[in-house]
Amino acid sequence: MKKENDKVRSIRKTRKKHVNKESFYSPLHCCPKRHPSPKLSSPTSCLPQEDLEKVLEKIRKANELLLDLALGEDRPINETFQKVFDGLKGVRVKILSASGETREGNVILSGSDFVVLQDEEKRFLYPYTQIDLVKPFERFADPYQDPELEEVASCFKRELTFNFGCTVSSSPELLHLFFRISMSIYLLSLEGRHFLVQLDGQSIEGVLKHVDKDSFRLEENEQIRNISLNQIQLLTLHD
Numbered sequence: 001m002k003k004e005n006d007k008v009r010s011i012r013k014t015r016k017k018h019v020n021k022e023s024f025y026s027p028l029h030c031c032p033k034r035h036p037s038p039k040l041s042s043p044t045s046c047l048p049q050e051d052l053e054k055v056l057e058k059i060r061k062a063n064e065l066l067l068d069l070a071l072g073e074d075r076p077i078n079e080t081f082q083k084v085f086d087g088l089k090g091v092r093v094k095i096l097s098a099s100g101e102t103r104e105g106n107v108i109l110s111g112s113d114f115v116v117l118q119d120e121e122k123r124f125l126y127p128y129t130q131i132d133l134v135k136p137f138e139r140f141a142d143p144y145q146d147p148e149l150e151e152v153a154s155c156f157k158r159e160l161t162f163n164f165g166c167t168v169s170s171s172p173e174l175l176h177l178f179f180r181i182s183m184s185i186y187l188l189s190l191e192g193r194h195f196l197v198q199l200d201g202q203s204i205e206g207v208l209k210h211v212d213k214d215s216f217r218l219e220e221n222e223q224i225r226n227i228s229l230n231q232i233q234l235l236t237l238h239d
Helices: 002-024 049-070 077-086 154-162 164-169 172-179 183-188
Strands: 092-097 102-110 114-119 122-127 131-136 194-199 202-211 215-220 223-228 234-238
Touching: 077 102, 077 131, 092 114, 092 122, 102 122, 114 183, 122 183, 154 164, 164 172, 183 202, 202 223
Parallel strands: none
Antiparallel strands: 092 102, 092 131, 102 114, 114 122, 122 234, 194 202, 194 234, 202 215, 215 223
16 A cells, blocks of 8 residues: 555656646747847937037036035035035135125135135135135126146146156146145245235234245244134235
């Protein structure tokens, strides 16, 4: 009896394997031929390519703005103002300082911790920490277009490629372009110039003599005064 039961189980098991094999594996000659599907490229937009690129660029900037707004509270104040003034390069703006004073001028440089405005023959240097509000002076202002490196002379391209460190370090403009210049580095190029320095409650005029990482020296009536960069509310330079 036991041998018969074992024989029945063996037959059932063999049949089960046979059924499974027939269910999942079919001879290749039984499969119908698959005809290739046509692959036609479809346009992503009905706009001309030039107009499409402009639209995509505006979408990219809008996404960056939305990201800045979403992360605004977590961003350092310097990084926030960098974004603001990068978008206002060449545009005339009005700045309200933390002390309540206002200045107008065209944005000519947005550094890592300061901005430079040009108003006729005056240049204003504002630390970001001293800015309370920024407004475009004109609603429909034309932004200044920076020259591209592709347009520079071939000899300069060669120097920039093979002597990058020496070439960039010799120019504040190139330092700013590649590394975002700080106020102390920017002031190094202005040593010997006459400044009006506004501090908390007082103004000092003198000649910029020596710049360190966190301070500079101002010569006033043959007297040298050391001023910390953290004390500055505004620097005015007459060009």
